[in-house]
Amino acid sequence: MPSRALLPVIWFWLLAICLAGPAAANDLDDVLERGTLRVGTALFSPWAMRAEDGALIGFEAEVAAKLAQDMGVELETAVMAFDQLIPALEEGAIDMIAAGLSITPRRALVISFSQPYATSGINMLVNRELGETLGNLSDFNDPSARIAVVRDTAASDVARSLFPEAEIFLLANEEEVATAVLTKRVLAAVATTPFPELRRLAQPNRVFVPFEQPLVTTGEGFGLSRGAYDLKAYLDSWIVFRSLDGWLGDRRDYWFGTLAWQSQLPPEERITRESQ
Numbered sequence: 001m002p003s004r005a006l007l008p009v010i011w012f013w014l015l016a017i018c019l020a021g022p023a024a025a026n027d028l029d030d031v032l033e034r035g036t037l038r039v040g041t042a043l044f045s046p047w048a049m050r051a052e053d054g055a056l057i058g059f060e061a062e063v064a065a066k067l068a069q070d071m072g073v074e075l076e077t078a079v080m081a082f083d084q085l086i087p088a089l090e091e092g093a094i095d096m097i098a099a100g101l102s103i104t105p106r107r108a109l110v111i112s113f114s115q116p117y118a119t120s121g122i123n124m125l126v127n128r129e130l131g132e133t134l135g136n137l138s139d140f141n142d143p144s145a146r147i148a149v150v151r152d153t154a155a156s157d158v159a160r161s162l163f164p165e166a167e168i169f170l171l172a173n174e175e176e177v178a179t180a181v182l183t184k185r186v187l188a189a190v191a192t193t194p195f196p197e198l199r200r201l202a203q204p205n206r207v208f209v210p211f212e213q214p215l216v217t218t219g220e221g222f223g224l225s226r227g228a229y230d231l232k233a234y235l236d237s238w239i240v241f242r243s244l245d246g247w248l249g250d251r252r253d254y255w256f257g258t259l260a261w262q263s264q265l266p267p268e269e270r271i272t273r274e275s276q
Helices: 007-020 028-034 059-071 082-090 154-162 174-182 195-202 229-244 247-257 260-264
Strands: 036-041 074-079 118-127 146-150 167-171 188-192 216-220
Touching (some): 028 036, 036 082, 146 174, 154 216, 247 260
Parallel strands (some): 146 167
Antiparallel strands (some): 118 216
């Protein structure tokens, strides 16, 4: 029988075990035993898009498929609005997020991240008619400036930080952001590359990118439930292996460095350069 002096210590550890609950959900053993990797993603070109036949394509689609193949499990992809991804992870509806998710301190308070498997920049897209004469950051930090962003993204954080005086419009997806800029509902948008560059390529007479260098450089990682240590360890190892063997770099170059994938999209969604 333990001494009286040890009883408080024993009760403390018993209470800690009870409050901790079961082992972390969605960890590596859960995935392997289930035989299915449940991945949440959102539609952002060229991270994830719908092909003309309805299939999911894009950098994240290829990454998730390769990851599941290497794990020896089936892939189950859930496409949802970007701001629904973290809640779905917290509820245990998915095992991980693969959606060009920028690693930020704010998000790291809520979820865990793998190491980065891609890097991107955040830049601006400006309506040419409204902002032709603007070229300095201070020009956009004005109460009269209206700036669109996709809500709950790293771009929305950057916009609030750099342009606290501007009116920030929080929209659901990149298509709404592009429409807002093109229809002059807003002066500009803040978004992750290559969205601004692709839109500039498609409609150079209507929009432009004022800064050649990104406002901020970000690293994208897989999003995981807090406590999913074994799954994180596997993903970190996978990223190292697929980086060193060149696979991640090759697929990144294809999706972000070319427009060859455009032929897979519905005709109305393909980026075609308008006449000058």
